[in-house]
Amino acid sequence: MSDTIEKVSIIISKGSLDGIYPGLIMANGARAEGIEANLFFTFFGLDAIHRARHEHIKLATVGNPGLHVATMLGGLPGISTAMTHYMNHKMEKLDIPSIPEFIEMIADTGAGLYACKASVDLFGLEKNDFIPQVQDIITVGEFYGKAAGGQIIFT
Amino acid sequence: MSTTTTTTTIAATDVELDAEGFFVRPEQWSEPMAEELARREGIETLTAEHWQVIRFMRTEYLAKGSGPTVRVLGKTSGVSIKRLYELFPKGPAKIAARIAGIPKPRGCI
Numbered sequence: 001m002s003d004t005i006e007k008v009s010i011i012i013s014k015g016s017l018d019g020i021y022p023g024l025i026m027a028n029g030a031r032a033e034g035i036e037a038n039l040f041f042t043f044f045g046l047d048a049i050h051r052a053r054h055e056h057i058k059l060a061t062v063g064n065p066g067l068h069v070a071t072m073l074g075g076l077p078g079i080s081t082a083m084t085h086y087m088n089h090k091m092e093k094l095d096i097p098s099i100p101e102f103i104e105m106i107a108d109t110g111a112g113l114y115a116c117k118a119s120v121d122l123f124g125l126e127k128n129d130f131i132p133q134v135q136d137i138i139t140v141g142e143f144y145g146k147a148a149g150g151q152i153i154f155t
Numbered sequence: 156m157s158t159t160t161t162t163t164t165i166a167a168t169d170v171e172l173d174a175e176g177f178f179v180r181p182e183q184w185s186e187p188m189a190e191e192l193a194r195r196e197g198i199e200t201l202t203a204e205h206w207q208v209i210r211f212m213r214t215e216y217l218a219k220g221s222g223p224t225v226r227v228l229g230k231t232s233g234v235s236i237k238r239l240y241e242l243f244p245k246g247p248a249k250i251a252a253r254i255a256g257i258p259k260p261r262g263c264i
Contacts, residue, residue, distance in 0.1 A: 028226075029263060032246050033246050034249065034250070095264075097264070105226065105236055108235070110237075
């Protein structure tokens with residue numbers, strides 16, 4: 001086996017801020033290293049490329065022990081919005097791009113962006129619901145075809 | 156990462172490179188080395204746009220102590236992200252840093 005990675009296919013399956021960023025950072029980082037990268041959005045991860053929703057991705061404040069906030073508190077109205085605001089502010093200070101800007105940037109690096117057909121059908125979506133950088137809606141079989149010869153990362 | 160360095164001759168001058176091919180001592184670099192360094196990265200000829208990025212990398216490194224990432228390059232070098240990847244397909248910040256004779260830029264984004 002080669003000791004360098006030539007290609008990665010990254011699956012983003014979650015629709016929260018903390019569920020989306022890691023996959024984006026890994027895809028962007030792969031391209032920066034000259035590694036070929038494809039992003040495959042499935043299930044709630046589709047929100048990251050949804051025209052209307054990708055600007056409103058929120059941090060998960062319930063069922064997220066890493067946040068060190070009591071579950072009851074995390075569920076109060078407005079808490080997720082407030083925590084998201086705080087997190088976005090911190091990231092902006094570190095010059096981390098917002099999700100829409102980041103995805104546009106990743107598309108510009110030449111990475112492929114794809115939506116999962118099963119999830120698109122499940123949620124009753126169509127190509128028009130997605131940002132123009134999304135190249136195609138593909139089946140799991142087609143995904144494996146694109147991922148062939150590389151590493152697959154599920155997030 | 157390995158700390159071994161190797162001495163290589165670029166444009167008839169001995170320079171010290173780290174295990175990944177980055178200059179250990181950026182002061183050993185001079186402009187006439189760039190073309191030869193670029194060919195080692197698979198870039199046959201350096202255009203004015205390549206030079207714009209290479210000079211920017213060096214200026215930033217000398218001013219700040221670390222080279223810019225692709226995102227910073229895209230925002231401040233005057234060359235778009237898309238164009239950067241056309242100029243340096245194997246990774247703009249990484250390849251331009253090698254050609255500009257500076258250490259590898261560190262930064263996750």
